[in-house]
Amino acid sequence: MGGEVKWYHRPVDEVFELLESDQEGITDQEAKNRLERDGYNEIETKKKHGPLYKFAKQFASPLIYILLVASLITFLLGEHIDSAVILGVVFANSIIGFIQERKAERALEALSEMMVPEATVIRDGDRKVISSRELVVGDLVLLEAGDRVPADLRLFYIKNFTCDESPLTGESVPVEKITDPVEKKDVSPGDQKNMAFAGTYIHQGIGRGIVTATGNHTEIGRISESIRESREIKTPLIKKMESFGILLSIAIIAVASFTFLAGIFRELDILETFLASVSLAVAAIPEGLPATLTITLAIGVKAMASRNAIIRSMPSVETLGSATVICSDKTGTLTKNQMTVTKIYTANERIYSVTGAGYSPEGDFNLEGEKVDPLKDPVLVETLKTGFLCNDASYKDETIDGDPTEGALLVSAKKAGKFHDHRLDVIPFESEMRYMATLHENEEGEKIAYVKGSPEKILEMSQFYFDGESVKDLKAEHLAKISEKADEMASMGLRVIGMAYLKMEDGTERIDPSQLEDLVFVGMQGMIDPPREEVKESIKKCKSAGIRVIMITGDHSLTASAIARKLGIDSEGSITGSDIDKMSDKDMLKAFENVSVFARTSPEHKLRIVKLLQSRGDVVAVTGDGINDAPALKNADIGIAMGLSGTEVAREASDMVLADDNFASIVAAVEEGRDVYSKIQKIIVWLLPTNGGQALIIVLAILLGLTLPLLPVQVLWVNMVTAVCLGIPIAMEKRERGLLNVPPRPTDEPLLIPIIKRRIALVSLLMVTGAFSLFFLELENSMDIDVARTVALNTVFCFQIFYLFNAKSMYEYVFRDILSNRYMWLGILVTIALQALITYHPTMNFIFGTAPLTLEHLMYIIPVGSTVFFIIEFEKYLYKKNNWK
Numbered sequence: 041m042g043g044e045v046k047w048y049h050r051p052v053d054e055v056f057e058l059l060e061s062d063q064e065g066i067t068d069q070e071a072k073n074r075l076e077r078d079g080y081n082e083i084e085t086k087k088k089h090g091p092l093y094k095f096a097k098q099f100a101s102p103l104i105y106i107l108l109v110a111s112l113i114t115f116l117l118g119e120h121i122d123s124a125v126i127l128g129v130v131f132a133n134s135i136i137g138f139i140q141e142r143k144a145e146r147a148l149e150a151l152s153e154m155m156v157p158e159a160t161v162i163r164d165g166d167r168k169v170i171s172s173r174e175l176v177v178g179d180l181v182l183l184e185a186g187d188r189v190p191a192d193l194r195l196f197y198i199k200n201f202t203c204d205e206s207p208l209t210g211e212s213v214p215v216e217k218i219t220d221p222v223e224k225k226d227v228s229p230g231d232q233k234n235m236a237f238a239g240t241y242i243h244q245g246i247g248r249g250i251v252t253a254t255g256n257h258t259e260i261g262r263i264s265e266s267i268r269e270s271r272e273i274k275t276p277l278i279k280k281m282e283s284f285g286i287l288l289s290i291a292i293i294a295v296a297s298f299t300f301l302a303g304i305f306r307e308l309d310i311l312e313t314f315l316a317s318v319s320l321a322v323a324a325i326p327e328g329l330p331a332t333l334t335i336t337l338a339i340g341v342k343a344m345a346s347r348n349a350i351i352r353s354m355p356s357v358e359t360l361g362s363a364t365v366i367c368s369d370k371t372g373t374l375t376k377n378q379m380t381v382t383k384i385y386t387a388n389e390r391i392y393s394v395t396g397a398g399y400s401p402e403g404d405f406n407l408e409g410e411k412v413d414p415l416k417d418p419v420l421v422e423t424l425k426t427g428f429l430c431n432d433a434s435y436k437d438e439t440i441d442g443d444p445t446e447g448a449l450l451v452s453a454k455k456a457g458k459f460h461d462h463r464l465d466v467i468p469f470e471s472e473m474r475y476m477a478t479l480h481e482n483e484e485g486e487k488i489a490y491v492k493g494s495p496e497k498i499l500e501m502s503q504f505y506f507d508g509e510s511v512k513d514l515k516a517e518h519l520a521k522i523s524e525k526a527d528e529m530a531s532m533g534l535r536v537i538g539m540a541y542l543k544m545e546d547g548t549e550r551i552d553p554s555q556l557e558d559l560v561f562v563g564m565q566g567m568i569d570p571p572r573e574e575v576k577e578s579i580k581k582c583k584s585a586g587i588r589v590i591m592i593t594g595d596h597s598l599t600a601s602a603i604a605r606k607l608g609i610d611s612e613g614s615i616t617g618s619d620i621d622k623m624s625d626k627d628m629l630k631a632f633e634n635v636s637v638f639a640r641t642s643p644e645h646k647l648r649i650v651k652l653l654q655s656r657g658d659v660v661a662v663t664g665d666g667i668n669d670a671p672a673l674k675n676a677d678i679g680i681a682m683g684l685s686g687t688e689v690a691r692e693a694s695d696m697v698l699a700d701d702n703f704a705s706i707v708a709a710v711e712e713g714r715d716v717y718s719k720i721q722k723i724i725v726w727l728l729p730t731n732g733g734q735a736l737i738i739v740l741a742i743l744l745g746l747t748l749p750l751l752p753v754q755v756l757w758v759n760m761v762t763a764v765c766l767g768i769p770i771a772m773e774k775r776e777r778g779l780l781n782v783p784p785r786p787t788d789e790p791l792l793i794p795i796i797k798r799r800i801a802l803v804s805l806l807m808v809t810g811a812f813s814l815f816f817l818e819l820e821n822s823m824d825i826d827v828a829r830t831v832a833l834n835t836v837f838c839f840q841i842f843y844l845f846n847a848k849s850m851y852e853y854v855f856r857d858i859l860s861n862r863y864m865w866l867g868i869l870v871t872i873a874l875q876a877l878i879t880y881h882p883t884m885n886f887i888f889g890t891a892p893l894t895l896e897h898l899m900y901i902i903p904v905g906s907t908v909f910f911i912i913e914f915e916k917y918l919y920k921k922n923n924w925k
Contacts, residue, residue, distance in 0.1 A: 047252045048222045048232040052196040061178035061250060065162035074176035081175040081191055081254035083261055105289060159190040179251040183236065185244045192258045193236040193249025195219050200468045201245035202443075203236055205229070206371065206665075208259060209594035209642075213379065213444055213535070214243035228617035228642040229259055230594045243443070263643050263670055280791040292324045295735070299742045306745050313742065324735040333720060336771040340716035348699040349709035350683065356695035358720065359678045361713025363587055363661040364784045365653050366706060367646075367672070370593035370603055372682060373663050373703050375569040379444040381427075381452035383534060383566035385525050386419040387505040394452055397570040399438045401454040414456040418508045421456070423563030426539035428453035429461055430478045430490040432468075445535065448567040449492075461488075465550045469493070475501070479544065479551045487544040489551055495526040495564055498538030502561040511560055526564060533602020534566030568599065571607050578707040579608050585710065586783025590636045590653075592646050592662075592672075597639035604637045611636035617645045628652050646672040659784065663698075663706065664690050680706060707780075714779040718850075722770050724791065726847035727763070729800045730840045733807030734758065737832075740808065747825065749815040749832040751889050758836055761874050765867040766844050772863040773848060795850060795919070802915065803908060807839045810904045818897070826891040830879055831901065834893065837875050838905025841868055846912040851920075853913060 047055055056062055066074070099108075111127045159172040162180040172190040175181070181193055189203070195217055202214040209215075209230035218233045229237060236242075236249050238258040255261055296317045303313030340357035344350070351357050371377050378398040384405075385391050392414070396403025405414040414420050427449030433442030435454070440447030453459055461480035464487070469476035475493025482488060491498065499522060505514045529536045540559035544551070579589050589609050593600050597614040604611055614637035615623075623631065629652060638649060646662075650672045653660045662672045665682035670693040673679030681694035682701040691697050698705050734755055741748050750758075792800075811832045819828040844864065848854045859865070878884045880892050893901075918924065 045252075046225055047194045048227070048235050049225050050194075051221050052194070052219060055194045055196070055250060055252070059178040059250060059252070061180065063162075063180075064165040065180040066176070066178045067164050071163060071174070071176050071179065074178065075174060078176060078257075079255060080173045082173050083256060175251055175254055177251050177254060181249050181251060183242050183247045183249065185242050185246070187242045189236045189238055189240050189242070191238050191251045192253040194252050195234050195236055195247055195249045198247040199245050201247040202243040204241040204243045205237065205594075208237055208240050217247065224618075226618060226621055228594075228640055228645070230617075230640055230642070259643075284791045288324075295324070295739065299739055303742050308742075308745065317742075324731055333723065335768055336716060336719050336723065339771050340712055340719075343715075344696075344709050344712045345699075347708040347712065348702065348705040349712070350697040350699055352695055352697065356678050357713055358717045359659065359713065360661060360696065360706075360709050361711075361715070361717045362784050363659050363678065363710060363713075365588045365590060365658045365660050366582065367590045367592050367650060367653070367660060367662045367676070368703060368706075369663050369665060369669065370591055370595055370600060371569060372665060372701050373698075374575050374591065374607060375571050375603060377569060377701075378440075379448035379535070379567045380570045381448050381565050381567045382570070383529055383532070384420065384423060384452070384563060385522075385529065385566070386417065386423055386563040387522075387561050388417075388419045388507045389521070390417065390420070391525075392420060394455065396451075396455060397573070399435070399440055399447060399451055401438070401451055403455040405456065419506055419562055422506060422541065423539045423565065424453040424456050425459045426490045426492055426541060426562060427537070427565055428459045429463070429480055430476055430492045430539075432466075432476075444569075445537065445567065449537070449565060452565060452567075464548075467551060467553060467556075473497070473553065475556075477551060477553075477556055479548065485546075487546065487548045489542045489544055489556060491540045491542070491556060491559055492537050495523070495536050495538035498540050498559070498561065499523065501556060501559045502540050503558040505561040514561060522561070522564075529564065529566040531598060532566070532568075533596075533599040534568050535599075536564050536566045538564050568602065571603055572702060572704065574702070574704040576607050578704040581707050581780050582710075583608075585707075585780040587710065588636065590638070590649075592638045592641055592649060594641060595639060597637070600637050600639040609636050613637070614639050616640045617642050620645045620648065625652060625655075629656060632656075643669070643671055647675060650676050657788075661706070663703070664694075665701070669693075711775070711779050715775040717785075718776060718779070719771050719773060721793075721796070721850060722773065722847045723767055725796050725799050725850055726770060726840075726844060727767060728792075728796070729803030730762065730807065730836075730843065731759070732800050732804040733811075733839070734836060736804050736808045737811055737836075740812070747819070749811055749829060750836070751829065753888055754829065754833050754890070757878065757888060758833065758840075761871060762837070762840050765871040765874070766840060766864075769861060769864040769867040770844075770847060773861055776849065776852070795924070798915075798924075799912070803839075803843055803912070806908050806911060807836060810839060810907070811835045814901065814904060824891065826885075826889055827893070830890040830893055831897055833890065834875060834879065834897075835901050835905055837871065838901055839908050841871065842906045842909040843912065844868070845909055851916060853916060855913070 045058060050058070060066075060070075108127075158169055159175055159179075160167065160169050160182040161175070162168070162182070167182070175191050179191075181190060183189065183193075183201075195201070196219055198217050198219055201217045203217055204214050209228070215230075215233065217236070220234065222232060222234060224231075229235070235252075236247070237260070238253075239260045253259075253261075300313055300317040303317070304310065337357050341351040344357065368374055376398045380397050381394050383391065383393060390407060392412075393406040394403055395406065404411050405420070406412065414424065431446045431449055433440055433446035433450055435441075435447065435450045440450070461482050463478055463480050465479040467473075467475075467477040473493075474497040475491055477489055477491045479487065479489050491501070499514075499519060502514055504511045505518065506512075526536050526538070538561070540561045542556060542559050544555070582589050591600055591604055591609055591611075597616050601611070601614045604614075612634040615631060615635050616638075617640045620628070620638070620641070628648070632653065638645065641649075646664075646669065650660050650662055654677070659677045661678045661680055662669070662676035663680045663682070664670070664673050669681075669690050673681060673690060673693040673695075678696060679694035680696045680698060681690040683691070683697045683699045696709065734750065737749055738755075740746070814835050815828050815832040818831045819825065822828065845854055845858060848857055848861070848864075878888050878890055885891055
């Protein structure tokens with residue numbers, strides 16, 4: 041029923057009638073009946089698969105299949121240690137995936153925990169405290185400051201009542217609530233002023249509401265449903281690795297089968313041909329690739345953590361680097377989440393600009409671009425004093441306890457000086473009155489009432505204004521000027537507060553609204569949640585990196601547009617949540633071309649924006665901190681939650697958490713993400729050509745009916761040693777310059793781009809030529825097959841070592857950076873040591889079929905192996921000169 045009626049649009053009496061309740065509340069028996077009908081007030085979670093199923097699911101990957109085949113082949117060849125190593129890699133990757141699988145479930149569990157344990161209700165006319173899970177539609181709930189709302193409520197009584205709805209709507213300041221019906225039928229939760237939503241907080245005051253929805257029917261419940269139904273998003277890297285794995289599987293099987301059939305056709309020994317085909321498969325399978333990729337991603341995770349970006353899902357490291365759009369929340373991410381007075385209009389028609397941001401008392405007052413002493417303008421002093429004294433917030437050590445708006449007024453006054461008067465009485469702010477008043481006694485013993493509130497209300501109550509010398513009548517033309525200025529300040533996205541005072545009669549100790557007539561207007565203060573200083577530069581970097589920034593916020597459109605302009609977010613106006621409801625997908629896609637600010641949005645709006653951006657091929661990163669952001673975070677290509685201000689729901693639904701809630705950290709993480717992908721490309725451009733060269737050696741030997749230059753066990757040795765000792769150091773390469781000066785790579789760009797394919801072909805041919813030449817040269821000279829194979833094996837190693845230097849950069853020359861990576865040199869030394877062991881140790885000679893080499897052998901192995909370095913550097917020269925792809 042809760043989802044069928046627009047409760048905010050109905051009068052209170054009609055709501056009670058429809059829900060079959062009254063001011064005495066429902067009976068305990070009726071509550072029991074409704075509980076049986078509707079279920080408990082808790083969020084349901086979908087049935088979970090057992091851990092065994094989840095673990096087994098991690099093996100459903102083409103790349104894992106390749107590794108399992110490799111492990112089986114090595115086991116059949118009797119190389120049980122190598123087989124165990126490969127299986128270890130498989131299980132390590134599966135365990136990581138199993139752990140990541142838990143994050144969606146934790147998001148739902150966190151949502152369930154948002155429900156409060158107890159609620160105060162009226163049943164049978166009596167006040168009772170019950171478990172919140174036993175709340176039913178029609179219950180009357182009592183609320184007071186500090187409470188978390190237990191269900192969705194239609195408010196019917198309030199007193200000085202405001203709600204903190206930032207976890208749900210993104211609204212940066214507490215929302216003043218009403219009890220009257222909302223005139224419009226279709227409005228977002230942020231505009232449903234007479235509703236209190238489950239999971240939000242009572243900021244101040246007391247109130248009563250009737251339950252209109254519980255459990256999964258609440259706004260939180262709908263978010264939960266969105267998370268349960270949302271699909272798991274595969275990162276671009278995962279998608280490409282899966283495609284690559286499938287193609288590689290097909291290619292290996294096809295080539296191995298062709299090689300086996302060719303051997304049979306040439307009437308070669310069937311067993312030897314089969315072992316040769318197995319040797320080919322072993323040579324072609326990149327056993328070390330998954331482990332090397334995992335280590336590269338882990339290094340990226342650590343680098344991002346040092347820049348305040350905590351990665352929860354390792355593949356997301358790379359995903360952020362490929363982002364084309366960042367959909368960012370406003371409050372706390374692009375802004376400081378600290379209201380700050382920036383403009384002050386005084387009754388003597390002066391407009392002051394106030395510098396400084398946040399709750400720091402440091403700042404200047406500027407008039408027409410010149411710094412001035414604020415204490416020399418009596419009207420400005422009265423405006424600041426009113427904001428300071430008519431205030432319930434407290435200030436200590438640059439932190440505010442209380443309403444952010446009142447905190448901003450305290451700070452603006454502190455920038456000018458100190459104001460001390462003795463408070464006697466107060467009329468608290470109430471949304472119906474739209475003002476607050478306090479009574480003070482100054483040092484001269486005068487009794488003065490200070491009043492602040494909405495400009496319209498303050499002007500309505502004012503008959504006079506203070507011009508700095510005397511009090512004058514507030515005539516119609518002056519009133520119109522002030523109203524026009526208030527509208528102008530509001531159009532700048534400022535929240536405008538009007539200020540006035542009234543001297544009371546001697547002996548006045550209390551004030552009431554009837555006394556507050558004929559006020560003296562003194563000015564208005566305009567405040568905004570200021571943008572972070574570093575964010576503007578970060579957005580500029582995004583533009584140069586080809587990344588579009590879109591603001592999606594629950595705040596007002598004027599405020600959002602003003603912040604967007606200050607930050608340099610290009611947008612032709614803004615679109616509100618109510619606008620989105622009226623727009624088709626086609627209209628929305630067209631709007632994306634020019635509009636980058638979306639205001640007053642609901643969770644459904646944010647999710648729809650993300651999905652539409654993805655539908656047109658964008659890789660979307662989304663930031664968020666509230667429970668309202670969870671669906672969009674989970675459906676985005678990468679969800680980014682706030683670590684300081686974010687809810688547990690948002691963090692559990694995300695892929696990355698910002699430790700400092702700062703948009704600038706996202707841009708730093710983008711750079712790290714691009715660096716990670718660059719290193720992955722370098723690993724692939726190094727690994728695949730060397731594996732391809734080994735496979736080609738065996739294919740040619742079989743096709744030509746020649747003796748195998750390398751044995752399967754030797755190929756396994758090469759792959760195992762080089763993947764660990766030479767592949768991993770590539771991940772330690774320093775970050776290349778200019779990563780944020782190029783656009784994101786196309787989403788449809790294959791993993792094997794043209795330059796990688798060209799390198800595979802070129803390096804494979806060079807390796808085959810060198811290994812074959814030296815193998816047959818040695819076989820002809822010494823007639824010792826073990827020595828000849830050892831020469832070929834060391835030649836392959838030599839090629840891989842020299843080609844490793846080329847892989848330091850796919851496009852740039854590396855002569856100047858040869859010594860820059862100490863891990864690479866350490867890996868080379870370890871590789872040489874291990875290769876010396878297999879070449880010269882008798883036991884290793886027996887196991888691997890090798891034989892000791894002389895210095896003369898090394899004198900021609902090293903020059904031949906080094907040719908690849910010079911040829912590839914020359915290829916880079918041709919690449920640059922001819923603009924090859």
